[in-house]
Amino acid sequence: MKYIGIDVGGTNLKAGLVDESGLILATHSMKVGQVDDPDSLAWTLVSLTQDLCRSAGVTLDQVASVGVGVPGTVEVRSGTVLYTCNLSMKNVPLRKLFHRYLATPFYLENDANCAALAEYFVGAGRGSKRFITVTLGTGIGGGIIHNGKIFHGANGMAGEVGHMSIVYGGEPCPCGRRGCWERYASANALKRMTAQAVAEHPDSILGAVVAENGGHVSGRSAFDAMRRGDRVGRAVCEQYIDYLAAGIINLVNIFQPDTLAIGGGVSNEDDAYLLQPLRRRVEKESIPCSRDKMTKIVKAELGNRAGIIGAAFLGKNKRV
Ligand SMILES: [Zn+2]
Incomplete structure (x- = not known):
C-alpha cells in the first residue's frame, strides 16, 4: 500500500x-x-x-x-x-x-x-522500542514513542519537551512560563547567545566569523569560531551544550528511552563538537546504569x- x-x-x-x-x-x-x-x-x-x-x-x-x-x-x-x-x-x-x-x-x-x-519507523529510531526525538529549531519540538506508539498523555498534548523549565524564574516564554528549555537550547537561542557574545567581543574570532558571513549570525558561527581556536566561540558552545544537556538529562531520567535522536540544523554539527560532549554530560549526570542499558544519543536521520x-x-x- x-x-x-x-x-x-x-x-x-x-x-x-x-x-x-x-x-x-x-x-x-x-x-x-x-x-x-x-x-x-x-x-x-x-x-x-x-x-x-x-x-x-x-x-x-x-x-x-x-x-x-x-x-x-x-x-x-x-x-x-x-x-x-x-x-x-x-x-x-x-x-x-x-x-x-x-x-x-x-x-x-x-x-x-x-x-x-x-524516525522510529525508518530513521534513527529503527529497532527502538522506547524512543524520543528532540528537534532544535525556532523552538524545541519533541515526540515520545512508547512501545511502538506515540505517547499522547490523557488529552493528546504530551511531548511538549521544549516547555520544561530548566531555569526557575528564567527567560519569559510565549507559553506563559519562565525558563523554558527552548529559550536556552533551541537553534534560535544559540543564535541569540552568539549575537550577544559578538556584541560584547566584537574583536574576537567569533566577530570575524560573523563578519565574513555578511554579518549574519547562524547556528554554526560559534562552532566555526571554536574550531579556529576562539575562546569566545568556545564559551558560547560550552554554555549552549550545558543548556542542551540539562533538558536531555531530564528526559533520560524520566523516560529512560533506549534511543534519543536529536534533529534540526544544529544537530548537523560535527559529532566531536556536539554529540560527544553531550553524551559525556548525559553519562556523568543521569541516574547511573550499566553501559549496555544507557540511552543511546544519536542524530536524527530524515531531516525535513x-x-x-x-x-x-x-x-x-x-x-x-
Ligand atoms: Zn514555554
Whole structure:
C-alpha cells in the first residue's frame, strides 16, 4: 500500500506519496497563505491527495490513508485541530470536513509527533522500542514513542519537551512560563547567545566569523569560531551544550528511552563538537546504569523529510 503525508508548515503545505519503506515517490507543495478557512483547508488536502495520485500514476484505492501533521494542538481521536498558530483556526473538525469529499482513512497529529514516528519507523529510531526525538529549531519540538506508539498523555498534548523549565524564574516564554528549555537550547537561542557574545567581543574570532558571513549570525558561527581556536566561540558552545544537556538529562531520567535522536540544523554539527560532549554530560549526570542499558544519543536521520513520512505513517501506525 501507499500512504499520503501532508506537513502543514509555517509557510508551505508539503505533501508526499510514501511507500511502505518510507520512500517518497512524489511530492507537491503549496503556500499556506492560500488557505484561509476550514473548508478551504479540507479541500486543499483533498486536491493535494488527488494531484499526488495523478502524478505518481496510482489510484485512490491504492492509498491506505492520508495523514496530516500540524504545528499545534490536535484531538487525535476525532481528527480535530484545536489550535495552530500558523493558520489562525480553532476547533476545526478536519477529518469530518475531509470525508465530505473523500472516504480515504484520515489521521491528524502534532507535527513533532509525526517527526518522531518517521524516525522510529525508518530513521534513527529503527529497532527502538522506547524512543524520543528532540528537534532544535525556532523552538524545541519533541515526540515520545512508547512501545511502538506515540505517547499522547490523557488529552493528546504530551511531548511538549521544549516547555520544561530548566531555569526557575528564567527567560519569559510565549507559553506563559519562565525558563523554558527552548529559550536556552533551541537553534534560535544559540543564535541569540552568539549575537550577544559578538556584541560584547566584537574583536574576537567569533566577530570575524560573523563578519565574513555578511554579518549574519547562524547556528554554526560559534562552532566555526571554536574550531579556529576562539575562546569566545568556545564559551558560547560550552554554555549552549550545558543548556542542551540539562533538558536531555531530564528526559533520560524520566523516560529512560533506549534511543534519543536529536534533529534540526544544529544537530548537523560535527559529532566531536556536539554529540560527544553531550553524551559525556548525559553519562556523568543521569541516574547511573550499566553501559549496555544507557540511552543511546544519536542524530536524527530524515531531516525535513520526517514531517511528510511521519504524517504518512500515521495510518501505518494504526495497522501495526
Ligand atoms: Zn514555554
